[in-house]
Amino acid sequence: MIILVPIGFSAEHELERMRALLEARFSVRTYISPTDLDPRPFLEPKRHQYYSSAILEQLERDVPQEDAKVLGVCSLDLYIPILTFVFGEAQLNGRCAVISSYRLDNKFYGLPEDPEGLQERLYKEAIHELGHTFGLVHCQDQGCVMRSSTYMEEIDWKSNEFCPDCMARIAPLF
Ligand SMILES: [Zn+2]
């Protein structure tokens, strides 16, 4: 089971679309949590950013079901202390992951709006971070969704698919 947890994420139709896509992709029942996670405790005032690792810990406490993967979805600027920002974070081989649309949006870069591009990037990030929770590490394959991305362009360059090697690693789980 995958549970999507909105974190002050207001685009409901967007969440429902992602729910359906993820359910089809992973062949796992996927639900949207009726309760939001309040991100305010995780704001670092000096950085004006939200600490993603702490959000993961909160998701773990909020959704105790052992058999559930939990994906937090937000549009906040996320960080971990050693990096300027992250698009998302996941517990490798764990239960929880979080993604943000904040730096996947053309608006952030002063570029013309591109809602479809934003949707596709958010979808790729969701699959990427969930891939980590299923035990996948970063992949060198150019087109593989598990390739690591530092810049938004790099997300556009890769596909939303697992390469055959990554697929072979997670296929036995489903
Ligand atoms: Zn990654």
Ligand SMILES: [Zn+2]
């Ligand atoms: Zn791969």
